[in-house]
Amino acid sequence: MRIGEVAERAGVSVRALRYYEEQGLLSSERTTGGQRRYPDSAVERVRFIQNLYAAGLGSKAVLRILPCVENGVLTDEMHERLLAERARVQAQLDELTATRDKLDDVIRAGQANRPGAAGRGRRRGSAAQACADGFQPV
Amino acid sequence: MRIGEVAERAGVSVRALRYYEEQGLLSSERTTGGQRRYPDSAVERVRFIQNLYAAGLGSKAVLRILPCVENGVLTDEMHERLLAERARVQAQLDELTATRDKLDDVIRAGQANRPGAAGRGRRRGSAAQACADGFQPV
DNA sequence: CTAGGACCTGACGCTGACGTGAGGGTCAAG
DNA sequence: CTTGACCCTCACGTCAGCGTCAGGTCCTAG
Numbered sequence: 001m002r003i004g005e006v007a008e009r010a011g012v013s014v015r016a017l018r019y020y021e022e023q024g025l026l027s028s029e030r031t032t033g034g035q036r037r038y039p040d041s042a043v044e045r046v047r048f049i050q051n052l053y054a055a056g057l058g059s060k061a062v063l064r065i066l067p068c069v070e071n072g073v074l075t076d077e078m079h080e081r082l083l084a085e086r087a088r089v090q091a092q093l094d095e096l097t098a099t100r101d102k103l104d105d106v107i108r109a110g111q112a113n114r115p116g117a118a119g120r121g122r123r124r125g126s127a128a129q130a131c132a133d134g135f136q137p138v
Numbered sequence: 139m140r141i142g143e144v145a146e147r148a149g150v151s152v153r154a155l156r157y158y159e160e161q162g163l164l165s166s167e168r169t170t171g172g173q174r175r176y177p178d179s180a181v182e183r184v185r186f187i188q189n190l191y192a193a194g195l196g197s198k199a200v201l202r203i204l205p206c207v208e209n210g211v212l213t214d215e216m217h218e219r220l221l222a223e224r225a226r227v228q229a230q231l232d233e234l235t236a237t238r239d240k241l242d243d244v245i246r247a248g249q250a251n252r253p254g255a256a257g258r259g260r261r262r263g264s265a266a267q268a269c270a271d272g273f274q275p276v
Numbered sequence: 277c278t279a280g281g282a283c284c285t286g287a288c289g290c291t292g293a294c295g296t297g298a299g300g301g302t303c304a305a306g
Numbered sequence: 307c308t309t310g311a312c313c314c315t316c317a318c319g320t321c322a323g324c325g326t327c328a329g330g331t332c333c334t335a336g
Binding site for chain 1: 321323324325326329331332333
Binding site for chain 2: 013036048052078099110
């Protein structure tokens with residue numbers, strides 16, 4: 001598989017793939033002419049890399065996690081790392097969840113205080129209340 | 139409250155606070171000498187800003203969300219924006235959850251194939267299996 | 277065999293969210 | 307009034323994760 005196809009299937013740029021290789025996250029065979037060839041599995045691998053990036057891991061962290069693959073065996077060290085990164089991801093999840101709920105509060109409370117919409121009997125001031133709960137007026 | 143105390147309490151740097159002000163996310167009174175003074179509420183506000191940053195919003199997006207506060211009223215436009223950003227955050231949550239679960243798979247499957255630990259009766263090869271499910275050997 | 281689309285290697289550019297250092301004021305305690 | 311911790315404003319530096327451009331090569335369909 002050529003680099004362009006991998007890029008398209010995985011939804012990333014060609015440049016990104018070359019960057020991943022540069023970082024040691026992705027390898028490739030080369031044709032005699034020097035062009036990269038990938039197995040089909042590369043697509044999934046790239047997607048997983050993207051997931052890890054999206055989870056806030058830097059390329060160094062990703063690099064330290066991926067090797068579990070090269071041998072199919074988890075050393076104690078790898079296990080520790082995986083647990084550590086899992087914890088990190090979970091912490092992010094918790095924060096994100098809290099943020100989402102906060103946004104929900106603001107939205108829900110704001111419903112009652114819309115200028116255009118008649119606030120169907122809900123008590124006024126609840127928007128200001130919700131806003132005060134989390135951030136104050138400038 | 140002086141800038142240093144806000145920074146410490148909110149767990150960010152002084153530089154960050156000045157940056158937030160520069161971006162219009164945070165305001166302050168000034169003493170006659172030109173030093174910034176903040177109300178106690180600034181700490182919470184900063185924490186919320188941090189949450190939004192952590193949720194992947196850029197300072198422009200944050201800037202467009204925060205104003206709901208200044209008047210305590212949601213215009214239709216603000217409402218739209220809030221909903222849009224909420225959706226974004228939710229999408230991130232979903233991705234993150236999937237990534238966490240994937241990590242869990244790798245960890246759980248790897249348990250059976252640790253070099254040091256006796257794999258209490260679990261069938262071998264499951265680690266390689268889990269690894270294969272998501273990313274392939276280099 | 278040839279055209280032109282895909283690919284190659286540098287190498288510099290970009291953006292966001294600050295870090296950092298210079299050079300110099302401010303403020304509250306003693 | 308002095309002192310030392312704290313604060314001020316530039317303004318350049320940094321780092322990741324690519325984007326982008328230049329100049330040249332490969333490869334495969336026809």
